[in-house]
Amino acid sequence: MILLPCPWCGPRAADEYAYLGELTPRPDPQRATRTEWRDYLYLRANLAGWTTERWYHRMGCRRYLTVQRHTVSNDVRSVAAAGSGGEP
Amino acid sequence: MSRGDGGTAVSPAVMSMRLPSQPGEVIDRHTRFTFRWNGRRYPAFDGDTIASALAACGERVFSRSFKYHRPRGLLTASFLDPGCIVQVGDEPNVRAAHRLAEPGLDVRSQDTWPSLAFDVKAANQLFTRFLPAGFYYKTFIRPHRLWPAYERVLERFAHGGSTSAHLPVPERLRAYDKRHANPDVVVAGGGPAGMAAAVAAARAGASVLLVEEEQALGGHLRWGGADELAAMRELQRRVEQTSGIEVLTDSVVLGRYDGNWLAVLQRGLPQVHERLVKARAKTLVVAAGLIERPYVFAGNDLPGVLLSTAVRRLVNLHAVKPGERAVILSANPEGDAAAADLERVGVTVAHVEDVRRGGDVVRVRGRGRVGEVQLRGGRRLECDLLVTATGWTAPVSLLTMAGAVPEYDPRAARFRPDVSRLPGDVLATGGILGDGSLDELLAHGEATGHEAARRARDKAAAVPVPALSVQPHPECFHGPTHGFVDFSEDVSSNDLLTAVEEGYDSVELVKRYTTATMGPTQGKLESVNVVAIVAEATGRTITQTGTTTWRPPYAPVTLGALAGPVREPVRRSPMQAWHERHGAIPLVAGAWIRPDAYGDPADEVRAVREGVGIIDVTPIGKLDLRGPDVPKLLNLLYVNRWSKLDVGRVRYGVMCGEDGVVIDDGVTGRLGAEHYLMSTTSSGAAAVWEWVESWLQTEHADWQVHVTPVTTAYASVNIAGPRSRQLLGRLVEDVDLSPDAFPYMHVRTGRVAGVDGCVVWRIGFTGELSYELHAPASYGLHVWESLLDRGQDLAVRPFGIEAQRILRLEKGHLIVGQDTDGLTRAFSAGLDGLVKLDKDDFLGRPELTWQAENKGHARLVGLRLADGSVVPDEGSQLVADGSRICGRVTSSRHSPTLGRAVCLAQVTASLAKPGTEVTVRLVDGRSVTAKVTEHLAQVDPEGERLRA
Numbered sequence A: 001m002i003l004l005p006c007p008w009c010g011p012r013a014a015d016e017y018a019y020l021g022e023l024t025p026r027p028d029p030q031r032a033t034r035t036e037w038r039d040y041l042y043l044r045a046n047l048a049g050w051t052t053e054r055w056y057h058r059m060g061c062r063r064y065l066t067v068q069r070h071t072v073s074n075d076v077r078s079v080a081a082a083g084s085g086g087e088p
Numbered sequence B: 001m002s003r004g005d006g007g008t009a010v011s012p013a014v015m016s017m018r019l020p021s022q023p024g025e026v027i028d029r030h031t032r033f034t035f036r037w038n039g040r041r042y043p044a045f046d047g048d049t050i051a052s053a054l055a056a057c058g059e060r061v062f063s064r065s066f067k068y069h070r071p072r073g074l075l076t077a078s079f080l081d082p083g084c085i086v087q088v089g090d091e092p093n094v095r096a097a098h099r100l101a102e103p104g105l106d107v108r109s110q111d112t113w114p115s116l117a118f119d120v121k122a123a124n125q126l127f128t129r130f131l132p133a134g135f136y137y138k139t140f141i142r143p144h145r146l147w148p149a150y151e152r153v154l155e156r157f158a159h160g161g162s163t164s165a166h167l168p169v170p171e172r173l174r175a176y177d178k179r180h181a182n183p184d185v186v187v188a189g190g191g192p193a194g195m196a197a198a199v200a201a202a203r204a205g206a207s208v209l210l211v212e213e214e215q216a217l218g219g220h221l222r223w224g225g226a227d228e229l230a231a232m233r234e235l236q237r238r239v240e241q242t243s244g245i246e247v248l249t250d251s252v253v254l255g256r257y258d259g260n261w262l263a264v265l266q267r268g269l270p271q272v273h274e275r276l277v278k279a280r281a282k283t284l285v286v287a288a289g290l291i292e293r294p295y296v297f298a299g300n301d302l303p304g305v306l307l308s309t310a311v312r313r314l315v316n317l318h319a320v321k322p323g324e325r326a327v328i329l330s331a332n333p334e335g336d337a338a339a340a341d342l343e344r345v346g347v348t349v350a351h352v353e354d355v356r357r358g359g360d361v362v363r364v365r366g367r368g369r370v371g372e373v374q375l376r377g378g379r380r381l382e383c384d385l386l387v388t389a390t391g392w393t394a395p396v397s398l399l400t401m402a403g404a405v406p407e408y409d410p411r412a413a414r415f416r417p418d419v420s421r422l423p424g425d426v427l428a429t430g431g432i433l434g435d436g437s438l439d440e441l442l443a444h445g446e447a448t449g450h451e452a453a454r455r456a457r458d459k460a461a462a463v464p465v466p467a468l469s470v471q472p473h474p475e476c477f478h479g480p481t482h483g484f485v486d487f488s489e490d491v492s493s494n495d496l497l498t499a500v501e502e503g504y505d506s507v508e509l510v511k512r513y514t515t516a517t518m519g520p521t522q523g524k525l526e527s528v529n530v531v532a533i534v535a536e537a538t539g540r541t542i543t544q545t546g547t548t549t550w551r552p553p554y555a556p557v558t559l560g561a562l563a564g565p566v567r568e569p570v571r572r573s574p575m576q577a578w579h580e581r582h583g584a585i586p587l588v589a590g591a592w593i594r595p596d597a598y599g600d601p602a603d604e605v606r607a608v609r610e611g612v613g614i615i616d617v618t619p620i621g622k623l624d625l626r627g628p629d630v631p632k633l634l635n636l637l638y639v640n641r642w643s644k645l646d647v648g649r650v651r652y653g654v655m656c657g658e659d660g661v662v663i664d665d666g667v668t669g670r671l672g673a674e675h676y677l678m679s680t681t682s683s684g685a686a687a688v689w690e691w692v693e694s695w696l697q698t699e700h701a702d703w704q705v706h707v708t709p710v711t712t713a714y715a716s717v718n719i720a721g722p723r724s725r726q727l728l729g730r731l732v733e734d735v736d737l738s739p740d741a742f743p744y745m746h747v748r749t750g751r752v753a754g755v756d757g758c759v760v761w762r763i764g765f766t767g768e769l770s771y772e773l774h775a776p777a778s779y780g781l782h783v784w785e786s787l788l789d790r791g792q793d794l795a796v797r798p799f800g801i802e803a804q805r806i807l808r809l810e811k812g813h814l815i816v817g818q819d820t821d822g823l824t825r826a827f828s829a830g831l832d833g834l835v836k837l838d839k840d841d842f843l844g845r846p847e848l849t850w851q852a853e854n855k856g857h858a859r860l861v862g863l864r865l866a867d868g869s870v871v872p873d874e875g876s877q878l879v880a881d882g883s884r885i886c887g888r889v890t891s892s893r894h895s896p897t898l899g900r901a902v903c904l905a906q907v908t909a910s911l912a913k914p915g916t917e918v919t920v921r922l923v924d925g926r927s928v929t930a931k932v933t934e935h936l937a938q939v940d941p942e943g944e945r946l947r948a
Ligand SMILES: [Zn+2]
Pocket: A006, A007, A008, A009, A010, A057, A060, A061, A062, A063
């Protein structure tokens, strides 16, 4: 099981977290076409490589995190609070 | 078995094959007891396994084989032994050569009908042409209408004993446990190299978990001679005396996962049946040793054909004589040692057939047991024991889970792990890696343990450990005749050839087609022989053929161990004990236990409509919101408008996901300038909190809002009915309840029943004049009892969830998740008037805009049935044109107020107009007609009672 370093709680097992998937930028809800909006809702790149993801430390500090993880090796390059930049 | 289960008719067995005291024996001859085997009583010594005790009494047959029901005896005399998997009491699939005998155990053979001695299904042996390779795929295909019959036939071929859903399961079997551990180093395997590694790692300052599959440390030294025993005792002493080592015996590392997360199964505990230890190791040392592999030839499954290690275990650990007259097929020193052991204890060794000098076994014959062996060149010898020592398999499973690849080494005649691909936090030592004298193994173990401790401290400081030498071993996998390759699946070498002839030329395909290596031994005994035979049949080398993939678990595990103990906490309101004392029927609703009803729910409904009732609604989700940006947050979360909510006002709101699907509803009130209280559905409380936080932490981290979940900080009571104002008026001190001062959809804070800090809002889920009261939780019971006490003359009575569901249904209020599902968008939930598409942004707005444009969506409507006495089941389908499904009943109850059924239903757009006649298909197949009602509410649609 992956060990994910929480910036507040330290290294914790993945089952303490909720995995919320690849980070996808939210289109402008005023202008988005149906295709753009549904891409945002449902389509993911599912890369074998470095991805930027959202995790939620549900059984810890309850913070939403932005995580850069390699989906093949499970190496974690960076973990930061969501909303603190570093997002696409 | 017809003679009874008590075994009284048969005299107890005697230990006719028990040897005099052996230097390494693990039995305690001073503690003797009996247990039962298929109804008959057998003696055993403390330390005996079930199988060793039975073998000591001369028993040779322990099971019938899986497909052909051939008699099977001991083969490996270890956990892996495929021939002695038994039923112990209510526990199936017990490994009899591993599980210790205990006084009074009721042990039975599995899957043998009508008895072990006379097995009807053994007739299968005569008809093997019906059970060819891949027979599961070939035989039971057509015609389809016979599939139920095939299923019954195949069921009889399934492995396994029986568990009973009806019999009480013994306490011990129900007790499973879990534990988390964070050792620096885990050593998997407690043989000489593993023990040396554990001691070295602990001496270097690491905390060590040493895991051994058998009941004692020692590995192959346990069944060795005087020198080995002395070395073992010295190592055991060192392990015991070194601080920082925790030893788990009768335990096994099931799997290695990302980040060296290890699942360790611990057995043989006094109070707990099995415990799953979840260990996060900084370094893992795999010291799993070697497993002896069987030899393939005709008759190789007859009771009396044993591996050399099985003989050495029986003689040296359990002082059991495995036979009277032995022939030994030996390709290595272990075979020679087995011959010496047998001679020492008085077994006649008729002949040692040496593979290293070109010897071989052609076949073994015998009636239900070994009687005669035929050697290469035709020589025949009478014997009752054939011992084979033809090579080893490295159980590389844990290493391959970490990335190592097994590579075939023809010089050693076995697959060995290529450790260069292992991550830095996994090391290997001992027989799994190579050979060597005991001193070499110990030196390697010590170096590995030291390195494991170093890497646990600092991964970057890794230093490679020198390799172990490898001894030459003849490549011998099968004799000149066909025999069993997989004993637990009854797959022969001939089946493998058939599979290859039919075109299954890859070892992975042969495995799946024949099921070889897929039985309870998981390939540990048979996989190398399978690969060797497939390689030969396809004209390739073993290296080219490769091996099948090893996957977790390393050893079989019970579902009980994985599930762990039953721990399902339930929440109780401060009034729940009162409810139970007053006859409430408990209802488990999500995380809560709640009163369903105190008596007849219809009476409770009438009390609310005619007088006053109170209900415990503590589980309603409550979030305390503070800060200047709360209005922005509410505008984003809810589909309706929130910018102008004055202090003292309450508003109903609905939340949708970004796909427009309704996810929750509730009311939010403004208590102060920057202070709000939000309520959510009971089941949605946790999810809505996370939903709110997700938007505040991600898209709108700049908004100033502080969220505190206060669901359990308050006890909540709804006071409903025309007399609710009168009742509450007797308890409030500083709140004016008059209709003008405290109108519908307003909120007040104040003192209720002497309790400060209560929040009261005037809302009406039930459709009656009602107040929802939130009091600090510790005063909940006091407030509840005060309401009942002060309202006696008003005939106040408590009501439960069922009455509340009827009341809200009469009023046409939807329940999210009941009248909506995971695809219901707001315009399909009767919320048309609420959704404000002209708001700048709210969650779900784009999808709801498109839903409104399309107009083709399903609608939520009320239904009135032509025959009011019929109450359709929830989930009943609505049909048109006889059979086309065009909707479903989402809520349905008999209304005590109206004296007929009231329903809500999801219907297709074309049927949504009031007055439309629809057909409801009842569960019993009858069809009844119903009309779509003008409003969702069928009681007081104008809402006059609410606003009274
Ligand atoms: Zn955290």
